[in-house]
Structures are given as structure tokens and as C-alpha cells.
Amino acid sequence: MYSIQQLAGGYAGKPVIHNISFDIDKGQLFGILGPNGSGKTTLLKMLSGIVPASSGQILLKGKPIKSYGAKELAKIIAVLSQHSEQSFSYTVKETVSLGRYAHQKGWFQNWTDEDEEIVQRVMEQTGVAHFEHHHITELSGGERQRVFLAQALAQEPEILLLDEPTNHLDLSYQKELLDLLLDWTENRGLTVISIFHDLNLAGLYCDQLLLLNNGKIEKNDIPNEVLQEERVQTVYQTDVKKQPHPKVPAPQLVLLPEKGKERRKGIPVVGPSNLHFNMEYIALKSDVPLRSMSSGVVGSGTGWYQSFVNRHVNKNYNCDNHREEMVAYLKKHGFEPSETVGMMTAVYLEDVSFRFYEADGFSGLIVVTAGVGNAVDASLSPLHAGSIVPGTINTWIFINGDLTEEAYIQSIMTATEAKAKAMMDLEIKDQVTETIATGTSTDSILIAATQKGMRLDFAGTITPLGKMIGKGVYECTVEAIHKSRKRKKN
Amino acid sequence: MQKQFTRKFLNNKGIAYLIAVIFLIVAMLMGISIGTVSVPALDIIKIIGSEVFRLSLSGDVDPMHINIVMNIRLPRVILAGLVGASLAIAGAAFQGLLRNPLADPYTLGVSSGASVGAVLTLFFGISIPFAGAFTLPLLSILFAFITIFIVLIFARQIDRSMKVETIILTGIIFSSFLGAFISLMIALTGDELRQIIGWLLGSVSMRGWEYIKIIFPFFIIGSMILLANSRELNAMSFGEERAQHIGVNVQKRKMTVLFAGSILTGAAVAVSGTIGFAGLVIPHLTRLLWGPDHRHLLPLSILTGSGFLILADLVARTIISPTELPIGVITALIGAPVFAMILMKRRVERRG
Numbered sequence: 136m137y138s139i140q141q142l143a144g145g146y147a148g149k150p151v152i153h154n155i156s157f158d159i160d161k162g163q164l165f166g167i168l169g170p171n172g173s174g175k176t177t178l179l180k181m182l183s184g185i186v187p188a189s190s191g192q193i194l195l196k197g198k199p200i201k202s203y204g205a206k207e208l209a210k211i212i213a214v215l216s217q218h219s220e221q222s223f224s225y226t227v228k229e230t231v232s233l234g235r236y237a238h239q240k241g242w243f244q245n246w247t248d249e250d251e252e253i254v255q256r257v258m259e260q261t262g263v264a265h266f267e268h269h270h271i272t273e274l275s276g277g278e279r280q281r282v283f284l285a286q287a288l289a290q291e292p293e294i295l296l297l298d299e300p301t302n303h304l305d306l307s308y309q310k311e312l313l314d315l316l317l318d319w320t321e322n323r324g325l326t327v328i329s330i331f332h333d334l335n336l337a338g339l340y341c342d343q344l345l346l347l348n349n350g351k352i353e354k355n356d357i358p359n360e361v362l363q364e365e366r367v368q369t370v371y372q373t374d375v376k377k378q379p380h381p382k383v384p385a386p387q388l389v390l391l392p393e394k395g396k397e398r399r400k401g402i403p404v405v406g407p408s409n410l411h412f413n414m415e416y417i418a419l420k421s422d423v424p425l426r427s428m429s430s431g432v433v434g435s436g437t438g439w440y441q442s443f444v445n446r447h448v449n450k451n452y453n454c455d456n457h458r459e460e461m462v463a464y465l466k467k468h469g470f471e472p473s474e475t476v477g478m479m480t481a482v483y484l485e486d487v488s489f490r491f492y493e494a495d496g497f498s499g500l501i502v503v504t505a506g507v508g509n510a511v512d513a514s515l516s517p518l519h520a521g522s523i524v525p526g527t528i529n530t531w532i533f534i535n536g537d538l539t540e541e542a543y544i545q546s547i548m549t550a551t552e553a554k555a556k557a558m559m560d561l562e563i564k565d566q567v568t569e570t571i572a573t574g575t576s577t578d579s580i581l582i583a584a585t586q587k588g589m590r591l592d593f594a595g596t597i598t599p600l601g602k603m604i605g606k607g608v609y610e611c612t613v614e615a616i617h618k619s620r621k622r623k624k625n
Numbered sequence: 626m627q628k629q630f631t632r633k634f635l636n637n638k639g640i641a642y643l644i645a646v647i648f649l650i651v652a653m654l655m656g657i658s659i660g661t662v663s664v665p666a667l668d669i670i671k672i673i674g675s676e677v678f679r680l681s682l683s684g685d686v687d688p689m690h691i692n693i694v695m696n697i698r699l700p701r702v703i704l705a706g707l708v709g710a711s712l713a714i715a716g717a718a719f720q721g722l723l724r725n726p727l728a729d730p731y732t733l734g735v736s737s738g739a740s741v742g743a744v745l746t747l748f749f750g751i752s753i754p755f756a757g758a759f760t761l762p763l764l765s766i767l768f769a770f771i772t773i774f775i776v777l778i779f780a781r782q783i784d785r786s787m788k789v790e791t792i793i794l795t796g797i798i799f800s801s802f803l804g805a806f807i808s809l810m811i812a813l814t815g816d817e818l819r820q821i822i823g824w825l826l827g828s829v830s831m832r833g834w835e836y837i838k839i840i841f842p843f844f845i846i847g848s849m850i851l852l853a854n855s856r857e858l859n860a861m862s863f864g865e866e867r868a869q870h871i872g873v874n875v876q877k878r879k880m881t882v883l884f885a886g887s888i889l890t891g892a893a894v895a896v897s898g899t900i901g902f903a904g905l906v907i908p909h910l911t912r913l914l915w916g917p918d919h920r921h922l923l924p925l926s927i928l929t930g931s932g933f934l935i936l937a938d939l940v941a942r943t944i945i946s947p948t949e950l951p952i953g954v955i956t957a958l959i960g961a962p963v964f965a966m967i968l969m970k971r972r973v974e975r976r977g
Binding site: 205212216224283286 | 856869873874916
């Protein structure tokens with residue numbers, strides 16, 4: 136569609152864009168990124184033919200952009216700019232209808248049925264049809280932005296240039312607009328070139344990203360390549376952290392606020408003093424939120440939580456919606472469900488085993504409740520019927536340290552191996568298969584860390600963290616099972 | 626639903642034109658009828674019917690009335706109408722082009738520029754070969770065009786974004802400067818003094834059919850050009866960049882509109898002197914009543930503008946009869962407060 140060759144230019148003797156070259160293919164959603172003053176808007180104005188190039192050239196569909204007349208160009212390119220001036224109160228429909236200007240022929244520029252149809256369609260698509268008779272001066276910034284989008288779409292362009300299209304839009308319209316653009320690029324071959332301030336939106340929707348810095352191309356590649364932590368940090372001069380999107384394969388960057396760094400000074404310690412026991416539940420309340428990876432009933436997965444609850448339920452506990460019931464239970468007992476990881480067990484809570492371990496530079500608290508009435512040998516689990524018998528091992532591991540993603544995953548592996556070894560040493564049998572069990576069918580695990588203090592990259596079995604977890608989980612599991620067995624004998 | 630709306634839309638515009646035409650006709654009849662000698666409206670219709678359309682209706686009409694209507698009042702009313710229409714459509718076009726409801730030939734300095742052209746012509750007795758009586762309007766138009774250019778270039782130098790107030794301020798500075806220039810010429814002149822003061826204050830009295838012949842072709846040409854550019858004016862009132870994106874050849878169209886506006890202003894000034902604020906008030910009121918779409922705003926401004934100036938002239942010559950006030954006094958008395966009101970409303974809007 137576009138071929139930009141050694142382009143340079145800017146305003147009256149002050150070049151903003153320096154010698155850049157790139158191509159844009161038909162049907163792409165092409166994002167332009169860059170810090171303030173990097174030349175994004177100037178580049179877009181050059182692409183739209185408003186600002187002339189001082190050297191180099193822009194080829195549009197194989198022809199220099201300068202060779203197109205104003206009307207010809209308007210049939211190919213439509214532009215939605217960031218600001219729009221309003222001096223007179225045209226109605227929404229009058230405004231959108233102006234988009235048909237380039238398509239109307241002859242002296243009298245008759246309004247055809249086709250024009251009317253297109254204007255109605257784009258007003259529907261942008262959600263402005265229901266206020267077509269309103270004056271644009273009465274509209275909110277977001278509504279007005281949509282009216283001008285409709286005007287641009289009424290041009291029936293092959294290329295749509297946008298300067299921060301989501302600027303005035305609220306969350307739902309941001310998503311709707313970008314979904315619409317994505318749909319048009321995929322299904323109608325529309326080429327969309329847009330400036331983004333929001334790197335995450337750009338990463339989520341664009342096929343290709345161009346990162347500008349001081350009027351030069353820093354990187355022109357797929358989003359995952361362009362949105363690298365170090366690159367964004369150097370170009371934007373700010374601390375960011377990259378993470379995957381939870382649902383779609385797109386990179387997301389998050390800011391690291393200065394406040395978060397200050398907290399590092401005093402390293403909080405999660406220890407046995409944070410534990411609270413009663414007949415109904417064991418709770419750990421941390422002074423600061425902990426980054427947790429868990430398989431609890433509430434607060435499972437990855438997140439930041441401040442309270443951790445292991446609740447005793449009757450062996451015959453049966454509830455259609457145990458998650459909802461658990462949330463209600465937490466609320467009743469003064470825990471904020473959105474900040475709490477909640478687990479359940481039928482084990483008597485007096486049988487809990489917990490130990491605090493200190494290593495060189497970091498420390499950890501391990502809490503285990505264990506019942507083995509439902510022990511299962513994982514290697515032969517297909518022999519089990521679906522019915523669930525009470526009996527659960529809930530393992531909590533709290534680390535005063537800064538864990539990587541790998542360390543979280545390896546912590547779970549190491550803890551599981553240690554648990555299986557404890558079962559083996561205590562010769563706990565799977566009652567169906569009569570073989571040594573590896574765990575129970577409803578075990579839960581929690582790894583939570585302060586993410587402050589010493590950096591812990593790995594948690595494999597012979598790393599310092601792995602050694603602590605392996606030893607700790609083994610010891611606590613063995614002790615908890617002993618206590619539980621003793622109670623049964625009595 | 627859609628059809629219903631279209632019909633309603635057309636009806637609304639139809640009513641708008643009907644009201645504007647009735648306003649113009651009533652203004653014309655009043656302008657011709659009222660004066661030291663009162664001519665009944667029916668007589669006026671009969672006289673015009675027989676003298677203009679050659680219908681035999683004038684059997685029982687007083688010959689003196691025929692003389693008053695045909696030689697004094699009718700040309701005066703038509704001239705006032707043409708001047709009002711020219712100023713109003715030029716004002717509407719300037720306002721759309723500059724996205725500025727305060728723009729009009731007077732506040733932009735165009736009228737003063739045209740006056741300088743007219744005064745120079747009278748002062749030096751200039752006559753362009755072959756142009757004859759058209760020397761006066763041609764030089765007025767030339768000076769009007771030069772002035773609007775200098776004003777816009779100057780405003781751009783002060784403020785790249787060409788804010789509304791900057792353009793108006795520049796226009797007023799130029800008006801004052803050119804006004805001083807005209808005063809200087811008046812001071813240097815002796816016999817022509819009375820005639821030149823007439824230009825300054827603006828008047829349509831005692832001009833006769835000759836002046837109608839001078840302004841008419843320019844009014845037609847200027848109005849046709851502007852009417853042909855009404856969609857472009859709509860686009861440009863959204864900003865020049867957006868107009869360009871929509872497909873308007875902005876540079877060319879802008880020049881065309883400025884040129885047509887200068888033709889209309891120059892010709893109006895050449896026959897009647899500087900009449901302020903007519904080009905400001907009329908488009909503004911018309912826009913308030915019937916919307917900013919230039920396809921209707923321009924023709925409606927022609928109708929209401931001519932009616933307005935006919936009535937202003939009527940007031941000017943009757944209010945302290947037998948003495949006549951210059952028509953510019955009346956338009957300024959109405960126009961200046963409206964100007965202040967628009968300015969205040971814009972300020973409040975911006976703050977709010």
C-alpha cells in the first residue's frame with residue numbers, strides 16, 4: 136500500500152523526521168509508537184499528504200503521493216485526527232455526510248441513494264445513528280470522536296489514518312473501536328495506520344509496530360519484538376515490566392511506580408507470628424500483599440493477596456456452589472474476598488504442622504494440614520471412580536524473597552516431590568490399588584512471596600530455595616500426617 | 626422513518642425560504658411606501674407591475690407617485706438590498722472560511738481596504754481605460770483583496786494557529802490604520818470633502834439606477850462563486866486540515882472564496898461606502914435560526930441581508946426626518962452590541 140523511502144521532513148526548516156524507510160502492506164493494522172516529540176504526528180501528516188517531504192518520497196499504491204489530487208487522495212485515505220475544531224453547530228448527520236464530498240460528482244453534487252445508504256451504515260457502525268439530529272457542539276468528546284470516525288468511514292477509504300483514536304473514548308468504546316478496525320482490516324482489506332500512546336492497546340491489536348525515537352526508527356517489527364522491556368525502558372526512559380496477556384498471545388507492559396521501590400527498604404517478614412488459629416480456620420494475615428500462585432477455592436491462579444485462609448468443613452460438606460459459599464463465609468469472618476486466598480479441608484485444624492526456616496538472605500514459612508483418607512497413587516489414578524472421599528493435603532509456602540516466574544513453578548514441583556516422598560516414607564497406600572499413594576485427590580498448594588529482598592531465580596531441588604522447600608514440606612507433611620493418624624487411633 | 630425525516634427537513638428549509646422571501650418583500654414595500662410622501666402598497670404593486678413588467682394596471686395612479694417610486698425610492702431600495710445581500714453573503718462566507726462567527730468584511734478590514742480604493746479613485750480622479758464607470762468598483766475590489774491578504778498573512782505571523790481573536794484584532798488594527806489614511810486624504814482635499822465623507826459613513830441615498838448597474842454584475846458573479854463553493858465552506862468550517870482530508874483542494878478554494886468575498890465587499894463599498902456589521906449580524910442570526918449548512922445559509926443570508934439593509938435605510942432616513950442619518954450609523958447601533966454579545970458568549974463557552 137505504502138512504501139516510504141528515505142523520508143525526511145517537518146515544519147519550516149525544522150526537520151522532525153530523519154531519513155526513514157518502511158513499507159506498509161494492505162490489510163495491516165499498523166501502529167506507530169514513540170514518546171512525545173518523537174515525530175509520530177508529523178509522520179502521520181506526511182503519510183496523509185498534509186506535510187510535504189523535504190527529501191525522500193512516499194509511494195501510495197505505487198505512485199508518489201504528490202501526484203494525487205485532493206479528491207483522489209480522499210477516496211483512498213481518510214484521516215481521524217486528535218483534535219477537531221468546532222465553531223458552528225452542524226448536526227451529526229450533516230457532519231457525517233461531508234465525508235461523501237470526494238465521491239460526489241458534477242456541479243450540483245447530487246445526493247444519491249448510495250450516499251444516503253453509506254452514511255446511514257457508518258452511523259450505525261459507530262453508534263451515532265441514534266443522535267443523528269443532535270448538534271455536534273452538544274456532544275461529549277467521545278461522542279464527537281465517533282462522529283468524526285463515521286465521517287472518515289463515509290469516505291469509504293482504503294487506508295484509515297488515526298491519531299490516538301482512543302484518546303477521548305471510555306473503555307468500552309476503545310475496545311469497540313479497535314475491534315471494529317481489526318474486523319475491517321481482516322475482512323474488508325482496510326489498511327489502518329494509527330498512532331498509539333497506550334503500548335498495551337497497540338500490542339493487543341496491531342500486526343506491526345513502528346517505534347519512533349527522535350524522528351528515527353527505533354524498531355519496526357511484530358509487537359512482541361518491539362515491546363521488549365529494555366527497548367521501551369530506553370526509549371521512554373521509564374521502568375516497565377513485560378508480562379503475557381492472560382487470554383490472548385499479546386505482550387503487555389506494566390509501569391513500575393516509584394512508591395513500590397521505596398517499600399524495598401524495610402523488608403517485611405512473614406513468619407509464625409502472622410498465623411492465627413481457631414477451630415474453624417487457620418489464617419495468615421500479611422502486612423503487605425504477597426504475590427501468590429495457588430489452587431485455592433477463592434483467589435486461585437496468580438495474584439496479589441494479603442490474607443490466606445484454610446477453612447475446616449464438615450466431612451459431609453456439600454454445596455452446589457462452594458465458591459460462592461466460601462466468598463460469603465470469608466466476608467462473614469471479616470476477610471475481603473478479593474484480597475484473600477481461601478482453601479477448604481475436612482482435616483481437624485489442631486493437626487496442622489508449621490515451621491519457619493531461615494536460609495542465607497531469605498526465609499520461609501511452611502504450613503501443612505494433611506488427611507490421607509483419600510490417598511491416590513497418581514500413576515494408577517484411572518482405576519479410581521469419580522466419587523470423592525474427604526481427606527486433603529493443603530500445603531502453604533510463604534517466602535520472604537523475590538521470586539521469578541520460574542521459581543514459582545519450580546517451587547510447586549519441588550513441594551509436590553517432597554509431599555510424594557513423605558507419603559512413600561510413611562507407606563500411605565491408595566486403598567483402591569493397594570500401591571503407595573503420591574497424594575490425595577483434592578490437594579491444594581499455595582506459593583506466596585513478598586517479592587522484596589533477595590532475588591531468587593530458581594527453586595529446583597538443589598537450589599537454596601529448593602532445598603528449603605523440599606526439606607520443609609517433607610518435614611511438615613510427615614508431622615501433620617502423624618498427628619492426624621494419632622487422632623484416628625484415639 | 627428516513628423518508629419522513631427528509632420530508633420534514635425539506636419542509637423546514639422550505640419554510641425558512643418562505644419566511645425570508647416574505648421578509649424581503651415586506652421590507653421592500655415598506656421601504657418604498659414610507660417617507661415624506663406616503664405611497665400605498667397597492668399603488669406600488671401597480672406601478673411596478675406596469676413600469677417593470679409592462680402590464681396595464683396604472684390607470685388610476687398618481688403620476689407623482691410613479692415618479693417617486695420609479696426614480697427615487699425603488700432604485701434606493703434595490704441598491705440597499707443589493708448592498709445588504711452582498712455584505713451578508715460575503716460575511717457568511719468569511720465566517721465559514723475562518724471558522725469565526727465574528728468575521729465580517731468590516732471587522733476584517735476588507736471594507737476599509739475597499740474604501741481606500743474608492744477614495745483614491747475619487748481623490749485622484751482615476752479612470753481605467755475601457756472600464757468607465759466600473760473603475761470605482763474594480764479598484765475597490767482590488768484594494769479589498771489586497772487588504773484581506775495582508776490581514777491574514779499578518780495574523781499568521783502573530784499566531785500560527787490563527788485564533789479567532791487574533792484575526793479580528795489584526796482586522797481592526799488595519800481598519801484603524803486605513804481609516805487614518807482616508808482621514809489624511811480628506812484633510813488634503815477641499816471640494817471633494819463632502820463626497821468622501823459620504824463614503825466613510827455609508828449611504829445609499831440619491832444614487833439612482835446608475836449605481837445599481839455598477840453593483841449588479843459583481844453581486845451576481847460573487848454570489849454565484851460563493852454558492853458554488855458552499856459544500857467546500859461546510860468542509861472548511863471544520864478546519865482546513867480536515868477539509869483537505871475530506872478531499873477539498875483547500876488552497877484553491879480558500880483563494881476562490883476570499884476573492885469572491887472581496888468582489889462583493891468591494892462592489893458594495895464602491896456604491897455605498899463602508900456599512901459596518903451588516904455582514905456580521907445577518908449571517909449570525911440566519912445561522913441561529915436555520916443552522917450552519919452553507920448550502921442554505923448563503924442564499925438565506927442574501928434574502929435576509931437585503932431585507933435588513935432596506936429596513937436600516939428606512940430607519941436612517943425617517944427617524945429624524947427631514948434630516949437623513951448615514952445608514953452605517955443604524956447598522957453599527959444594531960451590530961456593535963450583537964458583536965459584543967457573540968464575543969461574550971464565546972468567552973463563556975470556552976470557560977465553561
